[in-house]
Amino acid sequence: MPYIDEALLDDPEELQRKDSRDTLRALASAGAQVREAATLAGEAGVDRLGSMDRPRSVLVAAIGGSSIVAEVLELLAEPGSPVPVQARRNLPLPGWVGPLDLVVAVSLSGRAPGPLAVAAEAARRGAMLLTVGADDSPLAEVCRRARGVHVGVGAGRTSSRTALWTLLTPVLLGADRLGLLDLPDAQLQAVADRLDERAEEMRPSSEAFVNPAKVLAVQLAETVPVVLGDGPLGGVAAARASSMLARTARIPAPFGELPDAASGIVATFDGPYTGLGGRRAGTYDDTRIRLGDIDTSGWEPHHFSEPEGELMERPRGPQGGRGRDIFADPYLDGPTLPQLGLLMLRDAPPEVPTRESAQAQALTDAVLETAREAGVRVMEVQAGVGAPLVRLADHVGMVDFAATYLAIGLGLDPSVSPHVADLRDRTR
Incomplete structure (x- = not known):
């Protein structure tokens, strides 16, 4: 043990x-992460998603410590979302993904092969993009070329396991702007608190x-x-x-x-x-022990009361x-x-x-x-x-x-x- x-x-x-x-x-900075990420998302133009047409579907690409982002979005959107939400860790991108769909790619470093490849293929097909990751990363570059919305992660975030709320908050705000879920500012503040x-x-x-x-x-x-x-x-x-x-x-x-x-x-x-x-x-x-099958030489007679050859059951x-x-x-x-x-x-x-x-x-x-x-x-x-x-x-x-x-x-x-x-x- x-x-x-x-x-x-x-x-x-x-x-x-x-x-x-x-x-x-x-981990203690989680509340601060929520507030900072909300600010960064606003500065990155996440509100632009509200002026776009509602997507036909939403696909979230995340791996490792970031994978919970997709699970949380599915959890919160499922009861009332007018469009389906699903997760994808890597290629191949489903054949039906196209210009009518939104692909969300999340990677703290912006270099995780799975989300990066999914975002690049989605951009090639003309899908809408929302990405979250380091500003100076390949993921950010893919998103900007596709004229999507990229939200940076700020400084000092070294592990996706401890930066969950930095990664999750912009995705939830984007989903709110698209009408996939309801996330009032007061609720986000309650989460941080x-x-x-x-x-x-x-x-x-x-x-x-x-x-x-x-x-x-x-x-x-x-x-x-x-x-x-x-x-x-x-x-x-x-x-x-x-x-x-x-x-x-x-x-x-x-x-x-x-x-x-x-x-x-x-x-x-x-x-x-x-x-x-x-x-x-x-x-x-x-387990039943047949005494005749055991060498009992040297044992005291009072150890067993059953005759040799009979079964002894041990109570639990x-x-x-x-x-x-x-x-x-x-x-x-x-x-x-x-x-x-x-x-x-x-x-x-x-x-x-x-x-x-x-x-x-x-x-x-x-x-x-x-x-x-x-x-x-x-x-x-x-x-x-x-x-x-x-x-x-x-x-x-x-x-x-x-x-x-x-x-x-x-x-x-x-x-x-x-x-x-x-x-x-x-x-x-």
């Missing part, structure tokens, strides 16, 4: 020393026992985590959590969205990482499995497997409950009850009230900070992965 240094999490100077590229500081509140609550100087992101990081370190969102909004946040845990904390974490992923995730409760084997309370172990623990022996010695008994953990990202309760929301809540509660009975460690994070984008900001802020604290607590630099660097060197 990984060891997380909880004392380190309460040492701001040590946190800063291990965080070589100021990941925590960059919520991100500021999260940054203050989860700041490095906040002690671990009152800092929810540090608490979650310690809990995650003690498990093999899977992440579930309790609906579409939670599903996007779960994808973000999985990405941040893998790329920042180096912890693989499968993710899913209810209701579709319920059976797939619950099936893991029967696996080797549940503390009790995943079977129901009151049952017996499927109170929750339906072998259980975790608190007296086990890892040096004599061997290491134990880490415990399965379920991180449930729950949306805020609806202001006006409906039959559908009640059914969704009942499914979430059933999954959590099943997890606890199977010996899974359950962690719940609930978004605060507000518009969908505000609630999403709640979840994103939590999982971003938690993954970063987890990385540092495990002795890892959240920004630098030697193996990722090796991969880049081998594929140049």
Whole structure:
């Protein structure tokens, strides 16, 4: 099981020393990113999109840490958008994309091969372009030649994982101008304010026992985590959590969205990482030991009361499995497997409950009850009230900070992965 240094999490100077590229500081700037990106988008002429004809469709090209931009736009536009929105990571560009369509390409550096190639092909076909990335980049040049709208990312943005709101805000503003979603200025300000509140609550100087992101990081370190969102909004946040845990904390974490992923995730409760084997309370172990097949020489007679050759069944623990022996010695008994953990990202309760929301809540509660009975460690994070984008900001802020604290607590630099660097060197 990984060891997380909880004392380190309460040492701001040590946190800063291990965080070589100021990941925590960059995450804390999320609210400022929203405000700056809105200003940059206005200066770049994003309002021009409002005077254009509504596109027949919108295609969003983004990869890596930027890919959540497409997922968020799909999430927010889907309920009321008059045109379809879909994601595309790389070529080939669908054959139907042409002058009547809008292609959005997002890359912090402006050099990511996938979005750059998609933007270039879209420009060749005469599609409308909205791009977000560095001003002095090939992506910006492609957009300007096609007379599209390019929004720069400002200075000091070094990682797409920590510059999410810099990349996302111009895309949402463009979608608002085109009538694909409704994003009033007041709502955007509420998003920035919520991100500021999260940054203050989860700041490095906040002690671990009152800092929810540090608490979650310690809990995650003690498990093999899977992440579930309790609906579409939670599903996007779960994808973000999985990405941040893998790329920042180096912890693989499968993710899913209810209701579709319920059976797939619950099936893991029967696996080797549940503390009790995943079977129901009151049952017996499927493993049956035939004493005649075991060399019992040297054992005390009172160890077995069954006659030789008969079957002995070992009863399970109170929750339906072998259980975790608190007296086990890892040096004599061997290491134990880490415990399965379920991180449930729950949306805020609806202001006006409906039959559908009640059914969704009942499914979430059933999954959590099943997890606890199977010996899974359950962690719940609930978004605060507000518009969908505000609630999403709640979840994103939590999982971003938690993954970063987890990385540092495990002795890892959240920004630098030697193996990722090796991969880049081998594929140049």
